[in-house]
Amino acid sequence: MSTDAVTPLRRRMIEDMNARKLCVGTQRGHIHSCKRFAAFLNRSPDTATTEDIRRFQLHLAEAGVSICNRNRIMTGLRFLLRVTLRRLDLAGEIYHIREPQKIPLVMSRTRRGGCWLSPATLRSARCSVSAMAAVCAPASWSG
Numbered sequence: 044m045s046t047d048a049v050t051p052l053r054r055r056m057i058e059d060m061n062a063r064k065l066c067v068g069t070q071r072g073h074i075h076s077c078k079r080f081a082a083f084l085n086r087s088p089d090t091a092t093t094e095d096i097r098r099f100q101l102h103l104a105e106a107g108v109s110i111c112n113r114n115r116i117m118t119g120l121r122f123l124l125r126v127t128l129r130r131l132d133l134a135g136e137i138y139h140i141r142e143p144q145k146i147p148l149v150m151s152r153t154r155r156g157g158c159w160l161s162p163a164t165l166r167s168a169r170c171s172v173s174a175m176a177a178v179c180a181p182a183s184w185s186g
Contacts, residue, residue, distance in 0.1 A: 052089055053077075056127045063126075076119025088120075089128055096120075096136040114139045 049057070053074065060070045081088050083099050099120075103113045117137045124134040 050087075052087065052127070056123055059126045060122070072115060073119035073122050076116040077123050079116060080120050088123060091124075091130075091133060093133060093136045096133055100138070110140045110142050 056074070056077065057070065060073060065073070077088055080091070080099055083102060084091060084095055100113070100117065103116065108116070117139060121134050121137045124130045124137070
């Protein structure tokens with residue numbers, strides 16, 4: 044990544060990322076995240092407080108930024124705070140959000156479990172229904 048005409052803080056962050064062999068795309072993303080935070084603060088990120096971190100995370104949520112992008116932005120900011128600035132107190136204020144698990148609308152064959160029998164293995168659909176009722180019925184239903 045080019046280090047021409049950059050602030051000393053950005054240069055130091057780029058050196059830290061190069062020392063850790065982060066790829067160019069990751070470096071670009073981290074720098075962009077820190078630029079976004081600095082634009083939110085209207086000052087250098089090295090002057091941030093815990094309240095600034097909290098307000099920025101709320102700002103991202105209210106702006107409708109997706110969970111994936113919020114986590115990506117906060118990862119770049121965490122690198123700056125933890126590695127470059129060594130501000131562990133501020134890095135500890137950053138939280139990541141778990142993406143809600145999406146339940147499939149239709150179950151795949153592997154998720155059907157023991158009660159589902161394939162009609163191809165039975166003589167007809169009627170046999171399939173009877174067999175399924177026999178397999179899935181509780182013991183108290185038997186006569």
